[in-house]
Amino acid sequence: MAAAPEAQGFADRRRASDHESFLAHKRLRWLKIAAGLNLVAILGYAFAEVEPRPNGGTWYGYILGTIGALLIVWLSLLGVRKRAMTPGRWSLKAWTSAHVYLGLALIVIATLHTGFQLGWNVHTLAYALMMLVIASGVYGVWVYALLPHKLSDNRRELTQAQMVDALAAVDRQLEQAAQPLDRADADRVIAALAQDPFGHGLISRLSGRYRGCRTEAAIAALDAAAGDPALERVATLLGKRLAQLEQIRRHMRLKAMLEVWLYVHVPVTVMLLAALTAHIVSVFYYW
Amino acid sequence: MPFRIRTVDVTATGREIVRERELGQAELTIGRAAENDIHLPDLAVEQRHVRVVPATGGKLRLEALGKLAFTVDARPVEEAAIIDPSEGAELAIGSYRLEFLEEDGAVVIVVRKIAAREGSKVDDLAGFSLAHVLPGNRPVAWIGLLAILLAFLAVPVWSHMTRTRHKPDYDRAGAVLMDASWRTGALSSAHHGLEDNCEACHVQAFVAVRDAVCVACHTDIVEHAARPRQAVARGPLARFEQVQWNVAHAFSKPGPGACTDCHTEHEGSGPMERTRERFCADCHGSLDARLADTALANAGDFGTHHPQFKAALVTGPTLAEVLRVSLDRRPRQWTGLRFPHEMHLSRTNGVAQMARRLGARGGYGDPLECADCHRPTEDGVRFMPVAMEQDCEACHSLVYDRIGTTFRTLRHGNIEQMRADLLALDARAPRVTGRRRPGQYGTLYRADFGGPGTALLSRAMGEKGLCGECHTPAGGRGSLQVQPVPQPMRYFVNGWFDHEDHKQEQCTSCHAADRSDASSDLLLPGVGQCRDCHMGESNRTAEVPSSCAMCHSYHPRNVTVAALPRIARR
Helix, strand or coil: CCCHHHHHHHHHHHHHCCCCCCCCHHHHHHHHHHHHHHHHHHHHHHHCCCCCCCCCCCHHHHHHHHHHHHHHHHHHCHHHHCCCCCCCCCCHHHHHHHHHHHHHHHHHHHHHHHCCCCCCCHHHHHHHHHHHHHHHHHHHHHHHHHCHHHHHHHHCCCCHHHHHHHHHHHHHHHHHHCCCCCHHHHHHHHHHHHCCCCCCCHHHHHHCCCCCCHHHHHHHHCCHHHCCHHHHHHHHHHHHHHHHHHHHHHHHHHHHHHHCCHHHHHHHHHHHHHHHHHHHHHHHHCC | CCEEEEEEEECCCCCEEEEEEEECCCCEEEECCCCCCEECCCCCCCCCCEEEEECHHHCEEEEECCCCCEEECCEEECCEEEECCCCCEEEEECCEEEEEEEECCEEEEEEEECCCCCCCCHHHHHCCCHHHCCCCHHHHHHHHHHHHHHHHHHHHHHHHHCCCCCCCCCCCCCCCCCHHHHCCCCCCHHHHHHCCCHHHCCCCCCCCCCHHHHHHHCCCECCCCCHHHHHHHHCCCCHHHHHHHHHHHHCCCCCCCCHHHHCCCCCCCCCCCCCCHHHHHHHHCCHHHHCCCCCCCCCCECCCECCCCEEEEECCCCCCCEEEEEHHHCCCCCCCECCCHHHHHCCCCHHHHHHHHHHHHHCCCCCCCHHHHCCECCCCCCECCCCHHHHHCCCCCCEEEEECCEEEECCCCCHHHHHHHHHHHHHCCCCCCCCCCCCCCCCCCCCCCCCCCHHHHHCCCCCCCCCCCCECECCCCCCCCECCCCCCCCCCCCCCCCCHHHCCCCHHHCCCHHHCCCCCCCCCCCHHHHCCCEEECCCCCCCEEECHHHCCCCCCECCECCCCHHHHCC
16 A cells, blocks of 8 residues: 555654653652651551551551552542643643553552551452452553554554544445346355354454354355355455454454453442441441 | 556436456556556556556566555555555555456456545544443442442441331341441450440441540449549650640540550450550559559559569458558568478478378378369469468367277367367376377377377477467467468559469479478568569560559449459359
8 A cells, every 4th residue: 555654654753752751751750659658557557556466447547548548539530630631740641641550659659558458358359340340441551552553553554433434345246246146155245244243242352263253254155166156256355355354353342451350440430439438427327 | 567447427317337458568557647558547646646556476566656655455555566466455545446367367457436535434444442341440440439438338328317226236237227337347255245346336427436436335434543643644745746746636526544455345356355455554654753642652664663562461450450561671470370381392391201101192292292282263263271280280270089980170260169168178098099090000190299188289289289389379368369370362552463374384493492481481472583584564575564454453343453454264
């Protein structure tokens, strides 16, 4: 394609820009702050005089718990904050950087708050939900760092709409090309065309394995070697269709991997806020 | 390769009209201008838009003639694209779609006009996103939120508020639903029965557990000291402690001095957390600085800051003379007896020999051992008072007469009876010349207290006499009265020592009985000896780090100093 060299040049220009990831924002300012916070928390845990043993019910435990609860509320406000992009000290990038590093710091703060006393109760539920949110967040950061360039490699300058259109174009040709086919083969083509490329579930999308693919089934079933030019043409077009489908599927897989953590991160955050409320209220209710 | 142009028009009624024409040339042009080989009357198409030229291998090259692009199989092309008619391809320009395919060696171009500009609908593109196959975040979040708030907050709160109140009862199950999910940890073994009855202690919402709740069951708990005195002893709080208490009071915590200050619950099953040394040391570490009139010496840590033990001793024959005196002053006690431990524990002297002779039949080991005379109490904590009949008489026999095969024994402690027995013996003849233990004929041992009969009576109180050998005479001449023999069950008024816990030790490793030649010797070990094993709670190298509560009880029960709970339970 003649457009390819220019696209390459564009990509190079893009990489050479002064883009700074939110992870490296202000030379890791929030990483340093979070690490400092954790260090203070650990030293405090080691040296605070608490009776009879460290846990959430000591003065130090209450301090850690208060910090942890405030952090959780603030971290969950990213969902509100991200809807308003502003530059400057409190830019969304700064906020996101702080979100990631303070969220990680919460692992230490909340674990020290528990005093390593866990059980089957609403308190540990809150802790477990929090750890789940953090784990999904870590995954999110990881895939955001790793997958976007794979996504654009796979697109090959096509938009999502163009991928769908390309599939539709092949389908239209298939529709015409399949006219001479007998009933059985025509049914196979109909089945392949009727199958919704987006009709597959989470597992197929994430794994990239589509067992019920009727296009593949049709290719396998058509006897293209028989020398019938119509059949050959349909088989060729089915091959083109499958190639197009595979690009769409790779795209969906990467997209699913990029998106799936949010389906944990966001609702579990809301549940965490509920469990945190129950945790705090119950402690003071049965004071 | 010839081209076959097939134009498909659709009439208003939906009928298709197909026209076909053949073009023999090798290349052709497509555009809006009429001179093009394929003429597409659409303003979105350039006058001369695309040229189709043959490429190698039966393929065709589609070249853009103007600036506007076109799409091949939905892929945008800005300059040129190669297509293979035998595989088929679809060229889209403006509102026209040209399908290239091969039929009978000719390239067929099917030209169709699309009614409206086709494009993928937004709905189609949504399929790329996971939102297409997963339930939305909002409903999941709402359901989770409500389920958690309902199960873990609304239900317990509601059932706590609407419960019928009962007097706290250890055996009654709680009425509050789902509050097990609030439990921060298992209760100690003492309170295990209340595990399912949170509201027994957590009576009022948002009010910390009050002393009244504890005292409702623990009715015999008495104040450690009068409250005002405790407050003085505690003294002004350090600034950080004051801040802590201010915060605690703001959150309705009782104290300082509340039950829950020391007795923290929900720390896990097993025995309750032992109260830390600090709780005592806060006041007692420097008690005299605040309580000038206190009789107690300061104590803050057993290993480094604890006074010498004080023993409560009887110091004279009138038993009222009880003195609490530090062991450092090497006090002597009044026992009313002449009893050298050393002689009895010797491995070589007559006593040892006698024990050997009596041997296993008499329940003795080789020489005498402590346990031959000292029997522990049932709980093992202390020792029973030594009883003459049981613990001494096997050797110190009181047999004074023999009639046939029967031996007559004086009754220890009953003076009048004893006198009568001995007088009766005098009046009778012939006198017994020797006394033996039942079943032991011909042994050497008998009450050879200076001869039979009157001699026995008249010399009874002498140093070698029947009574005087052990007892201190109390009456005048001819009296068999002896001084009382006090045997204190406890020497330490405020601390508790549990012999049961120390039974792995030799008696003599603490009590220097084998070197004591007088009964007035106080054989109690001092604090230094305890420190061989016991040091303060925070001492990590000690064999037994010991907090105050190991020996001392905070709560007096029934006004006297209480036994430690673990001792009281036995």
